[in-house]
Amino acid sequence: EAGVAQSPRYKIIEKRQSVAFWCNPISGHATLYWYQQILGQGPKLLIQFQNNGVVDDSQLPKDRFSAERLKGVDSTLKIQPAKLEDSAVYLCASQRGTQETQYFGPGTRLLVL
């Protein structure tokens, strides 16, 4: 079974630029999460999708971050405009059912200069 796929793996941008990250979950996993992990911290949930609907986006900075999962499979997270403090690893995770294990993708390392 293929794991969670993410791209790109690394991205360097200047502040005020925009960036987009892509995630393809494990086949059949209805739930998809985006996390932000700042160096030295644990992952922090940004948004949770169940199929193509948003379950929780209370911690997503909506003035600059947006995410979608239009067909209930892959998902895109966008930052526009980026700030220095957005430098982090952005992790995507998927889950078959709400009580089951979350599987993480390899992450996208973002550096904002």
Place this chain on the structure above:
Amino acid sequence: QKEVEQNSGPLSVPEGAIASLNCTYSDRVSQSFFWYRQYSGKSPELIMSIYSNGDKEDGRFTAQLNKASQYVSLLIRDSQPSDSATYLCAVPSGNTPLVFGKGTRLSVIA
């Protein structure tokens, strides 16, 4: 959002020793508890879950839960250099499926 607290370490133990990692949580209604391992530059992977008070053993790993004290720990017996990683404690809280602690960095010295 409720908190999950861990000592950030680093925790250094000699090879073959027992490593003890601790975690406290603030949400009294939490019913499930998870330990993730994260190697440097890699993503977290689940190594243990525990739902009832007491101990749960899986190979060299033992998770211990005390809901009254809001405390969960992970013991690693016969520690190996390959166990060197950051260990993240994660607890569901409110509407958030997993709230992670900052992690404890473990270093096993050969």
